[in-house]
Amino acid sequence: MRVSLEGAEEARARLLELCPEGFEELEEGGGLELAAYVDPAVEERLRVAFGRVAASDVAPGWEGAWRAFHRPVRVGPLWVGPPWEEPDAGAIAVVIDPGQAFGTGAHATTRLCLELLLEQERTSVADLGCGSGVLGIAAAKLGFAPVIALDDDDAAVAAACANAKANGVELGVRRGDVLAGPLPAAELALVNLERGLVERVLVRSPARRAIASGYLAGERVSPDGWVRRAGRERDGWVAELFERVARPS
Numbered sequence: 001m002r003v004s005l006e007g008a009e010e011a012r013a014r015l016l017e018l019c020p021e022g023f024e025e026l027e028e029g030g031g032l033e034l035a036a037y038v039d040p041a042v043e044e045r046l047r048v049a050f051g052r053v054a055a056s057d058v059a060p061g062w063e064g065a066w067r068a069f070h071r072p073v074r075v076g077p078l079w080v081g082p083p084w085e086e087p088d089a090g091a092i093a094v095v096i097d098p099g100q101a102f103g104t105g106a107h108a109t110t111r112l113c114l115e116l117l118l119e120q121e122r123t124s125v126a127d128l129g130c131g132s133g134v135l136g137i138a139a140a141k142l143g144f145a146p147v148i149a150l151d152d153d154d155a156a157v158a159a160a161c162a163n164a165k166a167n168g169v170e171l172g173v174r175r176g177d178v179l180a181g182p183l184p185a186a187e188l189a190l191v192n193l194e195r196g197l198v199e200r201v202l203v204r205s206p207a208r209r210a211i212a213s214g215y216l217a218g219e220r221v222s223p224d225g226w227v228r229r230a231g232r233e234r235d236g237w238v239a240e241l242f243e244r245v246a247r248p249s
Contacts, residue, residue, distance in 0.1 A: 001015070001033070001034045001035075001046065001050045001052075001053050001054075002031050002032070002033050002034075002052075003031060003032050003034065003050075004030075004031055004032070005027070005030065005031060005032055005216065005236065008032045008216065009194050009195055009196065009215065009216075009219070011032070011034060011050070012025075012034070012194070013194065014049055014050070015034055015036065015046075018036075018038075018042060018045055018046060018049060019036040019038060019042065022036075023035060023036035024036070027235065027236065037058060043055055071085070071106055072085045072087070072105075072106075073105050073106050073111055074088065074091065075105075075111055075114040075115055075118070076114075076115070076118050077091060077092050077118075078091065078092050078094055078114060078118070078138055078141070078142075079091035079092065079093050079094065080094045080096060080105030080106075080110075080114070080134060080138065081093075081094075081095065081096070081105065082095070082096060082097060083095050083096075083097050083166070092141050092142070093167075094134065094137055094138045094141055094167060095163070095166055095167055096132050096133070096134045096137070096163050097132075097159070097162065097163060097166070105134050105138075108234040108235040108236075108237040109192050109213040109214050109237050109239060110134060110135065110192060110213075111234060112213055112232045112233070112234055112237060112238070112239030113135055113190060113192055113211050113213050113239050114135070114138055115232050115239070116211045116230065116232060116239055116240075116241050117135070117138065117139060117142065117144075117190070117211060118142070119230075120144075120188060120209070120211075120241075121187075122142065122143045122144050122145075123144060123186075123187035123188055124144070124145065124146055124147070124148075124185075124186040124187045124188065125139045125140075125144045125145075125146075125147045125148070125186050125187075125188045125189075125190060126147075126148045126149075126150065126183065126184040126185075126186035126188070126189045126190070126205070126207060127139070127147065127148070127149040127150065127190045128150050128178045128183065128184075128189055128190065128191050128193075128201055128205065129150070129151055129178050129191065129192065129193045129197070129201070130149035130150060130151045130156060130160050130173070131151065131156050131159070131160070131192075132156065132159045132160060132163055133149050133156075133159065133160030133161075133163045133164055133171060133173065134163070135190045135192060136148075136149040136160070136164075136171050136190070137160075137163055137164055137167050137169055137171060139190070140164075140167075140169035140170060140171055141167065141169060144188070145170070146170070146172060146186075147169075147170070147171055147172065148171075148172040148173075148174065148184040148186060149164075149171055149172065149173045149174070150173075150174050150175075150176045150178060150183070150184060151173075151175065151176075151178075152175060152176060152177045152178070154175070157173055157174075157175045160173045161173045172184075178191075178193075178197070178201050178204075179197070179200055179201065179204070183201075183204055183205050183206065185206050185207075186206075186207050187207060187208050187209065188207055188208070188209045188210065188211070189201075189202070189205045189207035189209070189210040189211070190210070190211050191205075191210060191211070191212045191213075191214075192212070192213045192214045192239075193214045194214050194215065195214065195215035195216075195219045195221060197214075198212045198214060198215065198221050198223070199221045199222070199223045199224075202221075202223035202226055202242065203223050203224055203225065207244070208243065208244050209229075209241065209242065209243050209244070210226065210241070210242045210243075210244075211239060211240070211241055211242075212239065212240050212242060213237065213238065213239035213240070215237070215238065216236055216237060216238065217233050217236055217237065217238040219238075220238060220240065221240075223242065225244055225245060226242040226243065226244055226245065227242065227243055227245050228240050228241070228242055229241045229242065229243050
């Protein structure tokens with residue numbers, strides 16, 4: 001499916017409903033191409049949802065082809081990559097097996113969050129909507145403590161727990177909805193979600209500072225009670241550092 005960059009957020013949300021196991025995306029020619037491996041029944045639902053859809057049969061061995069899309073990245077002293085790749089010598093290795101959860105470090109939003117994270121005072125952290133746990137695990141590797149990770153998806157919770165164990169870090173992983181119920185108390189919140197969710201989560205968070213991403217550079221958010229202190233851009237995406245100016249009553 002090809003969509004405009006302006007309609008990317010809505011398209012991702014619709015595609016996640018139909019393909020919760022994940023999909024690939026490629027920014028090309030001023031638009032965004034979204035691709036997923038599906039059976040004929042889901043293909044038909046995609047045609048209903050998106051209208052114009054291009055489909056082709058996949059070659060034998062497609063089940064393992066997804067590994068080619070998960071490549072290691074280097075962010076300062078951090079090496080972030082899957083377990084089938086060899087970490088750089090001397091780097092702080094964050095080894096992430098995504099399983100069925102979002103987040104391996106290769107996406108621009110994750111890399112931007114890590115860049116901002118490297119600049120922060122080592123305090124307590126709450127990774128809100130943690131996915132595979134990459135941000136929380138990186139924080140723990142960098143000396144932030146304690147680190148709490150929260151997600152309402154069972155696959156994400158399982159992946160974050162397994163990845164924390166594989167990396168030998170203490171990560172308090174909890175299942176919970178970041179839009180309902182109390183959020184963990186922490187000095188720094190990490191919120192890498194869709195733009196529509198970021199403001200809602202930040203308004204609810206008791207954190208003093210927050211690193212937010214998951215939206216395009218033209219879609220910057222303005223959560224009540226927060227002021228923007230810094231930002232980074234990459235490939236059309238943005239990550240921003242916010243500081244609270246008025247704590248919730």
